[in-house]
Amino acid sequence: MDVSILDVRKDFDRFPALHGVSLEIRSGELVALLGPSGSGKTTLLRLIAGLEFPTEGCIRFGEDDASTRSVQERNVGFVFQSYALFRHMTVLDNIAFGLRVRPRASRPPRRAIRARALELLDLVQLPGLEGRFPSQLSGGQRQRVALARALAIEPRILLLDEPFGALDAKVRKELRRWLRDLHDSTGHTTVFVTHDQEEALELADRVVVMSQGRIEQVGTPDEIYDAPNSPFVYGFIGESSALPVEVDDGEVRTADRPTGLRVEGLEGPATLFFRPRDVDIVEGAGPSIAGVAVAVRRREDGRRVELEVGPARHRVEVELPLGRRVVTGERLGLRPRRWKLFSADDPARSVDWATAGAGAAAAAAGPLPLALERQ
C-alpha cells in the first residue's frame, strides 16, 4: 500500500507539532521516522494511523483519501510504545481481539480465529504461550504479542511507535534483526518511529530525519550518512565536528588563517562540518586548521583527539591512526578529507568536498602525501 502524506500540518492547542510535511511511502517499504524528542515523528505516525487528524493537508492510502476516515476504517496495525496489551486477556485473546470485534458478516468462525491467532503466535516465535497473561511475559515477548495482534487484522500498513524503546540492548538487537526478517517475509509496508539512529540506519530501507516538526531529509541510510543535506542532519547522524569559518574569495579561513580548502559559489560566514575520521594531519607549515590537543582518548582502532581551534577555542574532535602519537598540549595542523560547508546566512546553500571547484581539489592534493601513510 502506497502512502502519500501531502502538506500535512498539525497543531495542538495552536502549538504547531508539524508544519507542512510531505512524504511518499512506497508499497512494501520499511521506513524509519528518526528524530530527537519533540521533532513530531510520533505525531506523524499517529496521523497516518488515524489516532490524530491533521489540521491541514491530506493523507492518501493508494488512491484512497484516508484523512477523512476513522481509525477503525483505515485498517492499520499499530504497535504502541508501551505495547498496550489488554491486561485482563490472555495472549490468545489479545491476538484474536481484532478479529472477534468484527461485525458478524465479516467475522471468521470461532475456530478459524483461534487457528489464525495460533498461527501468528508461531510467526512471532512464541508458540505455547497462548494461555499466558501479559504480566507473565518479558518485555520482548510482549512486544512480539503486540505485533502479532496488529498483524491479525491483516493491516494495510504496519505502524510501530518506538518498537524497541523499552527493551534492554541485547533484546533490542535481536528483535531488530527479527523484525527485518519478518518484514521481508510478510512484505507489509512498515513505518516505525525511533530516536536511535543506529536502529534507523540498520533496519530501514529509507530514513526520514525529522526536527522541530519538519522533515529535514529523506534518503537511504547511505545517502543520509554520506550526504547530509542540512547542518541538523550532519550533527544528528553519526559523529561530526563543526567549525565556524569565513569564505573569502573562495578561500576557506578559520581564526584568520587559511585552512587549505577552497570552494566556489559560496562566500561569507559559514559552518564547516566533517566526520572525526575524515581528517588528515598536515605536518609542517602548510595551510591547515591549527589547534591545540586538549584531550586524547584511546578508541578501539584509533586515537580520539579533542582540539581547541583559534582564540575562540572552538572544540573539534578528530580520530587519528594509532601510529600517530599525540600528547596533550601539542599543536596540530588538520585538513578534512571529506567535508561540507553550509552558509551561515542560508543553510540551504552548501558546498562539499566532492562538488567544490577543481581548483580546490588541486589545492587539497598538494600537501596530502605528507599525511598519514608515512607510518
Place this chain on the structure above:
Amino acid sequence: MAAEVASVERAAAIARVRAATTESRGGRLALIAVAVAFLALFLLLPLAAVFTEALRQGLGAYLAALAEPDALAAIRLTLIVAAIAVPLNLLFGLAAAWAIAKFEFPGKALLTTLIDLPFSVSPVISGLIYVLLFGAGSALGPWLQRHGVEILFATPGIVLATLFVTFPFVARELIPLMQEQGTTDEEAALSLGASGWQTFLRVTLPNVKWGLLYGVLLCNARAMGEFGAVSVVSGHIRGLTDTMPLHVEILYNEYNFVAAFAVASLLALLALLTLVLKALLELRFDGRSGAGH
C-alpha cells in the same frame, strides 16, 4: 562453613540497615499497643455494645423487633432508596470519571472540584438544599403541589438527598485508576477495528472493574447508612418515610432500646459485610498486578 558465617553476618548487617528505617523494639510495641487500644475502645467496643443491647432480652425479642411493621417498612424503604441511588451513581460516577480521566475540556478542573462537593458539605446542608429547592416556600414548591408531585417528605426527596451525598464514591474511586491507565488501551482497541461501545465493554470496563465494584460497595454502604441529609427531607413519617437510620433514632428516643439496637445491628452487619468484601476485593487487586487477571 565460611559461607554460612558470611551469610549470617550479611543477614545481621541487613538487619542493622533495616533498623535505620524502623523504630526500636519498645517504640514499635508502644505504637502497636496504642493503635490496638484505640481501635478496641472506639470501634470494637461500640460494635459489641450494639449486638449485646440488641440481644439483651433474647433472640425472640430481637426478631420480634425486626418483624414489627414500622421496622419492616424502614428496611424496605432503605433498600428501595439504595436500589435507585446506587445504580444511578454507578452510571454518573463512571461517566464523570471517564470524562475527567480520558478527555481534555474546558472546565475540567471545576468538574473535578464539584465531584468532591458532597464530601465537603455537611449532610444537613445537603438535605436543606432540597428543602430550599422543592419546599412550600420555594419557587418550585407551589407548582409541584398543584400538579400533585411529592418530593419533600416522600421517597423522591430521600432518593435525591441520598444521590447527592453518595455521588463521589464511584467517581473518586475510578478517576485515579483511569488516569493511571491512560488511553492507549482504548486506542489499541480502536485501531484493531473495535467500535466505541465494544472498546468500552471489552477494554475499559474490565480494566476498572475491581475499582468500580469497590466504589459501588462504599456507595451502597453510605446510601443505606445516610442520616443527616435524609433526616432533613424525610419528615419522619413512621412506616412511610423513615429509613433504617431514622427509625433507629425514633426508637431510641422512645426508650425502646432493644428495637433500636436490633435495627442498628442490621446496619452494623451491613458495615461488616462491606468491610469483608472490600478486603476480598483488595486481595484481588493485589493478585491482579501479579497474575494478570
